Amino acid sequence: MKKAELRFTGSGGQGVILATIILAEAAYEDKKQVAQCQSYGPEARGGLCKAECIIDESPIAYTKVGQPTLLLSLTQASLNKYVNDVQEDAIILADASIEVPEEVKAAHKVYSLPILSSAIEVIGNPMSANIISVGAVNEILQLTTQESLEAAVLNHIPKGTEELNLKALHLGAELARG
Amino acid sequence: MTKRFQLLQGNEACVEGALAAGMKFYAGYPITPSTEIAERSAIRLPQVGGKFIQMEDEIAGIAAALGASVAGLKSMTATSGPGFSLKQENIGYASIAEIPIVIVDVQRSGPSTGLPTSPSQGDYMQAKWGTHGDHPVIAIAPSSVQECYNETVRAFNLAEEFRVPVIFLMDEIIGHLREGCELIPSEELEIIDRGDHNISGMTYAVGEGNYVPEFAAFGEGEHYNITGLFHDDGGFPTNDNHKAYSQGRRLLDKITMNQDAIEKWEETDIEDAEVVIVCYGGTARAASGALEKAKEIEGFPKVGMFRPVTVWPFPEKEMMKISEKCKHIIMAEHNDGQMLMEVQRAVKGNVPVSFVGKIDGTTITPDDILAAIREVYEDAK
Secondary structure (H helix, E strand, O other): OOOEEEEEEEEOOOOHHHHHHHHHHHHHHOOOEEEEEEOOOHHHOOOEEEEEEEEEOOOOOOOOOOOOOEEEEOOHHHHHHHOOOOOOOOEEEEEOOOOOOHHHHHHOEEEEEOHHHHHHHHHOOHHHHHHHHHHHHHHHHOOOOHHHHHHHHHHOOOOOOHHHHHHHHHHHHHHHHO | OOOOEEEEEHHHHHHHHHHHHOEEEEEEOOOOOOHHHHHHHHHHHHHOOOEEEEOOOHHHHHHHHHHHHHOOOEEEEEEOHHHHHHOHHHHHHHHHHOOOEEEEEEEEEOOOOOEEEEEOOOOHHHHHHOOOOOOOOEEEOOOOHHHHHHHHHHHHHHHHHHOOEEEEEEEHHHHOOEEEEEOOOHHHOOOOOOOOOOOOOOOOOOOOOOOOOOOOOOOOOOOOOOOOOOEOOOOOEOOOHHHHHHHHHHHHHHHHOOHHHHOOEEEEOOOOOOEEEEOOOOHHHHHHHHHHHHHHOOOOOOEEEEEEOEEEOOOHHHHHHHHOOOOEEEEEEOOOOOHHHHHHHHHOOOOOEEEEEOOOOOOOOHHHHHHHHHHHHHHHO
């Protein structure tokens, strides 16, 4: 497996930090090497939010992501800010409401998926957008086993929301399959 | 049953390590970026029959932890720069009264309230010299989440063995990093407990060839006096210069005479290295990244890394040895040159020592270190 360097971006409160924690935990459960960190500070609520996760087969020396192999953006502002600082063959995963510049589409494999609208319309909870994203990212990159991923999701959500979140996880994978 | 392998933040692993070492008391005042240590201690200590108290301020935090330690409980407090400044007086008190305690400082950019959420290593000198007077201190700087666990255990062991304050000198980079961590159970670790042997009326007396008194916890057995003044073997204040020298010398000798057992470092590719990067804590991850990259660059000099894990006392003999073999040393740390001074002192001008540092709240990257190596290399040509 190629070293995966993920950068999840969005607006504070959308749960992009938790999304990277879930992926890191699932991959660690699968005996992969992982490192996860996040933007931290007053900007983490409401403003631009960034979280990173590295998954690799061999030990991870430097724990920060320089240029990601996958960028997830859940807001236009976060895509605008981070889209030009990615690896040459990076995958871009953006919510369908985001306008992705033509030159980005030409240079990268771009997935434009209705993450935010599906969270409201299909799952019935806007807070599930991050779990939908986790499902989509794992479907695209095949980072972790489904079993570990589901266990990691269940480990980080409030009691009583298990069914809803697993549904969101599966929906994300479906959206990515197209 | 605690899960043996967990994805944890450095701050969380520190608490788990403390519990494995036998921590039963935590008092503190939450401060960014160390707050998760207080939060997890508050949850975990009651689960193991321990006590957590959020105090009214930083000074009360360390004072309460010292009190609990005097009463026999393994105690810890955690803070960041502004709180570390406030705790200094009581660190001196712990040194002279010989009270074991672990003080965690998750460093952030200073001075003063500085950049609360930005990483730094600006408290390196303060960890040794923050409190006044010549005094014994041990400081340990972890570079991974696993080390936050293992080295917190060692911090408690050293505090107990030598009855000194041990500074666990973390930084925001490692404190908030999440990595896999093996929570090695206490039964599989070496756990050291302080002595508890009272000599009647001679609390602070030590045996021939020994440097550490073995008095029992306060309240167990006979009463004794504890003071921040120089004191006689009974613990009572004295102005006698001979007694003051004898006590002061012994306090310092506790560390210097046992330095080999306290020192700990990691060396990577050091044998035939032309350039050696010296680093500690979170900076070591950028240096490791630079080492990986350097191997792939054609015509690049051979680069090694020397990483003190025990950062006080500074491993000067080993640093000297390294300087006899390499051609250049580069010190990398998140400040304006603090361990740099120790390195320069230790190598006695054997090789040039250059510096990579940051004080703007951003972090040193592998590329920053590669640029420094390139500069050294160009100069050498």
